[in-house]
Amino acid sequence: MKFKSVFDIIGPIMVGPSSSHTAGAARIGRVARTLFGRQPERAEIMFYGSFAKTYQGHGSDVATVAGILDFDTSDLRLKDSLQIAKDVGIDINLSTSDEQREHPNTSRIKLSDQKGSLGVVGISIGGGKMLITEINGYQLTLSASAPTLLVYHEDRFGMIAKVSEILAKHRVNIGYMEVSRQEKGALALMLIELDTGIDESTMKEMMELDYVGQVLLLPTM
Structure with a gap:
């Protein structure tokens, strides 16, 4: 993906220390929530590679959950997203994997409730940008940079x-x-x-x- 401006490199207006590990993670979570179409009852989040090693220090966990709550990257509630998710009744399960992926900043999210489930795989590619590479087993490239x-x-x-x-x-x-x-x-x-x-x-x-x-x-x- 080509960067069009310096803001594509330093990232968007955001809460958190890292455009890749925070803003990118939040956008992956928010796309998953948008595709699911409603507030889930359960969210299972698996981190790989660099995400798995640094997700707590860089806030990838709270950022991903904030996205699942449909918060923007600049929303000040991001840092409290784990508690907010608990308060609204979303069961959050965080885990890591040693499996080698093509990109170091990779996460797998499964959202579910009594009506159904949705699984996505996303990668954070820098500057707050992300790509969804899998939806319910379908391999694709979704950037959400256009309708x-x-x-x-x-x-x-x-x-x-x-x-x-x-x-x-x-x-x-x-x-x-x-x-x-x-x-x-x-x-x-x-x-x-x-x-x-x-x-x-x-x-x-x-x-x-x-x-x-x-x-x-x-x-x-």
Whole structure:
């Protein structure tokens, strides 16, 4: 990922000592919360590499939980997030792993409640920026640096074309697209970064396509 300004290197306005270990961790947690769509009853957080070694001193634990609480990186409540999570009834489980990952600042988050669960893997890449590299087993690259459309669908011929046609009809430009599938002909996840947001009617139009199961719009974060 290219850095556009000095603020991409030093990081955003934030609470905490490290843009990588604090702000980046908070954004991973917040994307997980946004994708889950509600306050979870339980959050299981696994830290790897540098995160695992320094998460307490650098605040990666409180930052990740703050993100799960939907707090921004500059929210002063970040430092008290573990207690706040307990107060609102979220069971937090923190652990570390010696497993070698491709990136040293990696965390795995599982959010769950009685309705379901969501698992994500994220990496903090510096300057407060992060990438989500896995959602519920789908391998992908999600930066949340632009409005991002997530379309869960059956792996059928012509699905990319049908979704693209709807976006073109509403004059929405695609900046980046990728499709991840766990098995050929099974379920797939289409990730589309957009130059602008889209309205609910456009998303509804996609939902009405055959073989589409769910459509989500992740805002810029």
